[in-house]
Amino acid sequence: MNPDEDKKNYWEKPEGSQEQPTPEVETPDNPEEQAPEGDLSRDTDNAQPDNTDTPVTWTAQEYVHIDKSPMWFVIFIFVVLALIAIDLLFLKSYTFSALVIVMAVAVIIYTRRPPRALTYALSIHQGLYVGEKLYHLDEFKSFGLIKDGEHHSIMLIPRKRFSLGVSVYFPEEAGEQIVDILGKRLPMEDLKLDVIDVVVRKLRL
Structure with missing residues (x-):
């Protein structure tokens, strides 16, 4: 047998045989369906941003002014x-x-x-700005909220025994973000007006 003929017959398709069509692979219309199981890319996109990393600023009076008769x-x-x-x-x-x-x-x-209208800024990394004065959160051991009628204030409790606390007023709409930021650094206490504060407010001082 001629080797050339064998080689020719090897590469030629036999008679009567039909070429099988290549199956088409369907591509899903939604590209997100191609993500393999366990892919966290979509979960990362849908994750809610951490508001505690964003400083919050507001303007409020330094104290509640009560008109006296x-x-x-x-x-x-x-x-x-x-x-x-x-x-x-x-x-x-x-x-x-x-x-x-x-x-x-x-x-x-x-x-x-x-009372003066002061600008306040609270950041989890820097601390609390009251006007241009900065209070570092490391100087305080805890914080609490005080509601005096329609007014809302936050009190920072100092670590040092004889140091004065810092009390600032804030609008109600900013309260949630303020509590979230402080809660990342300080424990929250249940605070109420003491006797001196009650007397001062009764006397409208």
Whole structure:
């Protein structure tokens, strides 16, 4: 047998045989269906952003200003004069009388001064800005919310025993984001107005 003929017959298709068509692979219309099982790309796209990484800013008054009636000033002056009279008649300590007068003048000036509108900014990394003053969150051990009528404020409790806490007012719509940011760094406590705060508010100071 001629080797050339064998080679020719090897590459030629036998008679009567038909070429099998190549099956077509259907491509899904939605490309997301091609993602293999366990692919987290879609879960990453649908993940909600962490709002605690975004600083929150707001504007509020430094304290709640309460208008005082003329009767309030009459009673206040009467109390001041009564304290001075008690000092002059019984205690006879001019230092006490001078202290009462200085405190009375300071209270009058304070009550006549309108509160300033301050800009606040809270960041989980930097801390709390009150105007241009920065309070680092590491200086505080906890925080709490205080509701005084229609006003909402947040109190930062200092780590040092004799340090003063920081209290700021905020609008209700910003409360959730503020609590989320502080909750990442500090534990939250249940705070209420103490006796001094209640007396101050009753006296409308």
